[in-house]
Amino acid sequence: MTTEPVAGAGFDPAFIPGLTAPTATPTTSAPDEPETAAPDQPTAAAEPPEPQEPEASADEDGAEEDSAEEAATEAAEPAPDGPVFEASDRRAKIVADHQGVRLSLDEEACEFGWAEIAAVESESPRFGKRYTITVHTPDRRWYPIEIEASSRSRFKEWDEQLDAVLDAYFEDGD
Structure with a gap:
């Protein structure tokens, strides 16, 4: 007896808007048919x-x-001549440009167009080297990612680059 899985974010990460589905080869009987x-x-x-x-x-x-x-x-x-923000470490990466914001951690990735974003928040820790960026969506979900910086001086540089991208592409609803 097979049961149908329950749909929802707890069981299916693809249920969350903005996340991409994992790439896997389907295992069906179709390959057996040509044989x-x-x-x-x-x-x-x-x-x-x-x-x-x-x-x-x-x-x-x-x-x-x-x-x-x-x-x-x-x-x-061609990509517009506007600003681009990129930050990455050995596991995580964020790119913000004219298309929107793309987050990736290990093999998981999600992409948000500017129309899907309610707010983008950055946080520099008082101690340590982990720079946190959180993308908030209109449906009250948030997607944080932490980037480990090579030095604390990168935080100011990243804040300036991110602010330039947000000023150029993000339209506040106010």
């Missing part, structure tokens, strides 16, 4: 093998064309 179909093809190989091969290559070419179009689209959209 069972392979013995059937030699019996009918005299009739339609040529049309099947061009269709498969057309699918591959289409996938290559799609990825080439996406790369061309990304390259065609």
Whole structure:
């Protein structure tokens, strides 16, 4: 007897807006189907093998064309000359630019467009070297990330860069 999982953030991290789904290879019976179909093809190989091969290559070419179009689209959209804030350590990274704010910790990542952000808060500790940035969303959720600085003097530099990005791209609702 199989039970359906309960939907919610406690069971599915993808339930939280802004988080990306983990990339995993699906384990279904679809890969087994071509193996069972392979013995059937030699019996009918005299009739339609040529049309099947061009269709498969057309699918591959289409996938290559799609990825080439996406790369061309990304390259065609030049980044504005506005400010960019980037901070990272061995585990965590934050990037704030014209697109929004992207946070990543180890292999987990989330992305927020400027329209999804209610506030961005930074905090420098009194002691220590961990700089904390928290992204607040309109639905009263917050996403903190800590970046370990090489020295405490980086805090002032990071605050200035983050303020420049927020001044340029973040539109306060007031």
